Amino acid sequence: MADALHVELVAADRTVWSGEAAMVIARTVEGDLGVLRGHTPVLSLLTEAVIEIQVADTDDVVIGAVDAGVISVANDRVSILSEHIELGDEIHIDQAQADLEEARLQIGVNDEAEARIRHAEARLRAAEKVHQA
Incomplete structure (x- = not known):
């Protein structure tokens, strides 16, 4: 087009x-x-x-x-x-939530924790947007 x-x-x-x-x-x-x-x-x-x-x-x-x-x-x-x-339709909400919780546990332990948290949050938001539609 x-x-x-x-x-x-x-x-x-x-x-x-x-x-x-x-x-x-x-x-x-x-x-x-x-x-x-x-x-x-x-x-x-x-x-x-x-x-x-x-x-x-x-x-x-x-x-x-x-x-x-x-x-x-x-x-x-x-x-x-x-x-x-x-x-978003490739991401399972339960797994994305678990990944976010795991990333949050790494704060102070892992230098890359904040980036992992942002990525996990983005995955969760993407999955939620797809499943709300």
């Missing part, structure tokens, strides 16, 4: 999602970023958060959770690259 963004979610081991979208919302280290067709070129670092993609010509929203990564926007193309990306 000529009036849409082309979006790719790419993890280290696979292309997680690729398609046409009307809008993408992502969280960068500078804050939330909403991307529509015609957006100014951007290259920014992502933080552990939920990604929302409004699929073009539908009411469908693709929800994903990402580790820190990179978002590139240029010429109506959005590329989101991260070591780990999971779609």
Whole structure:
């Protein structure tokens, strides 16, 4: 579709999602970023958060959770690259909650605890958004 963004979610081991979208919302280290067709070129670092993609010509929203990564926007193309990306419907809420509790127990023990907590929170939010819809 000529009036849409082309979006790719790419993890280290696979292309997680690729398609046409009307809008993408992502969280960068500078804050939330909403991307529509015609957006100014951007290259920014992502933080552990939920990604929302409004699929073009539908009411469908693709929800994903990402580790820190990179978002590139240029010429109506959005590329989101991260070591780990999971779609919300791939995440089990019970497991995400258990992972969050385990990460919280690592505060003060593990230098990476805060990043693990942010990632676990993003996974849980992604799963909850999908299951609420």
